[in-house]
Amino acid sequence: MNAQKRHEIFARLRAHNPEPTTELNWSTPFELLVAVLLSAQATDVGVNKATARLFPVANTPQAILDLGLEGLKAHIKTIGLYNTKAENLIKTCRMLVERHGGEVPRTRAELEALPGVGRKTANVILNTAFGEPTIAVDTHIFRVSNRTGIAKGKNVVEVERKLLRHVPREFRRDAHHWLILHGRYTCVARKPRCGSCVIEDLCEYQDKTEP
Template identity: 85%
Template sequence: MNAQKRFEIFARLREHTPEPTTELNWTSPFELLTAVLLSAQATDVGVNKAMARLFPVANTPEAIVELGIDGLKEHIKTIGLYNTKAENLMKTCHLLIERHAGEVPQTRAELEALPGVGRKTANVILNTAFGHSTMAVDTHIFRVANRTRIAPGKNVLEVENKLMRHVPKEFLKDAHHWLILHGRYTCVARKPRCGSCVIEDLCEYPDKTELS
């Protein structure tokens, strides 16, 4: 895929969704970190419901530590793998208090040193909470990048590196959200809705469908 086509793809995605963002509900970097930590193998809708119970009670590292592990589990037990996630979140809260004065750090290395935080989660926090131009490649972005041929790669890191290299600079900060939303609602896994896709004529996927 050439640079001109990539530019047009992101221009159309921007026109379709001028101000994209995460579908997780949050009002502070810590709330976002908490939601993302709990979102693995869970839907954003399910996480948002649990956070609507947790955040009015505890939405800072100090408040969650005070809540205790059993109290935390009680608030998030509707989320899959909640026992492991609660343990990781509690350990993360202790580290945030001990190392960062209760604040979420703004570097990848410091974020990835927190329990349960990998490269993808760190990229989400850096991008969405702090406005860095990062690319958090999840299953949706991996599929869209390969299917459209915007940035084909055999693994998530290869796709991330290609996207960082090939996405035009003016679109880079929001590209992560556009690609996730496109993969979640249009370029879906089993039967992509090519008939209602705003970039169908630019996409290089050979097996387009008529679905809308």
Template identity: 80%
Template sequence: MNATKRERIFARLKAHNPNPTTELNWTTPFELLAAVLLSAQATDVGVNKATARLFPVANTPRAIIDLGIDGLKAHIKTIGLYNTKAENLMKTCQILDQRYHGDIPRTREALEALPGVGRKTANVILNTAFGELTMAVDTHIFRVSNRTRLAPGKNVVEVENKLMRHVPRAYLKDAHHWLILHGRYTCLARKPRCGSCVIEDLCEYPDKIDIA
């Protein structure tokens, strides 16, 4: 795929959705970090239901520490793997409270050192909370990048590096949101909805399906 086609792809995605963002509900960087940490192997809808119960009661590291591990689990028990996630979130809150005075660190290395926070989560925080040019590659972005040939790669890091190199800089800040949403609602895993895809004629997937 050449640079001209990539430019046209992102121009169309932007025209279709000028202001993309995460579907997780959040108002502070910490709320976003907590929501993303809870979202592994869970839907955004499910996480939003849990955080709607949690955040009015505790939406800072200190408040979650004061809630206690049992209290935290009670608020997020509808989410899959909630026991492990509660332990990780509590440990993360303790580090944030003790080391960063409750603030969220703004470097990838510091974020990835937090329990339950991997490269993808760190990239989401840096991009969505702080506006940095990062690419949080999840299963949707990995699929879309390979299927369309936008940035094919054998693993998420390879895809991330290619996207960072090849996505036009003017679109880079919002690119991961466009690609996630495209994979979630149009370029579906089993049956891509090629018939209603705004970039169908630019996509290099050889087995397009005429489904709207």
């Protein structure tokens, strides 16, 4: 895939959705961090239902520490793996209070030092909360990047590096959201909806489907 085609792909995605964002509900960087930590192997809808119960009661690191582990579990028990997630979140809140004055750090190294925060989560926070041009490669973005030919790679890190190299700078900040939404609603896993895809003629996928 050449640079001209990639530019046109992202230009169309931007025209279709000028201001893309996460479907997780949040109002502060810390709320976003909590939502992303809870979202592993869970749907955004499910996470939003849990945080709608949690955030009115506790939406700061200290407030969650004050809830305690069992109190936190009671608010997020509808989410899969909630026991492990609750333990990691308590540890993360303690670290945020003790090392960062209760604030979410703005560097990758400091974010990845938090319990339960890996490269993908750090990229989401840097991009969505702080506007950094990072790209968090999840299963949707991995699939779309390989299937379309935008950035082919054998693993998520390889795809991330290629996306950062090939996505034109003007689109880089929002590329994460465009690709994940495209993978979630159009370029779906089992049978992509090629007939209703705004970039079908630019996509290099060989097994195109009907609408």
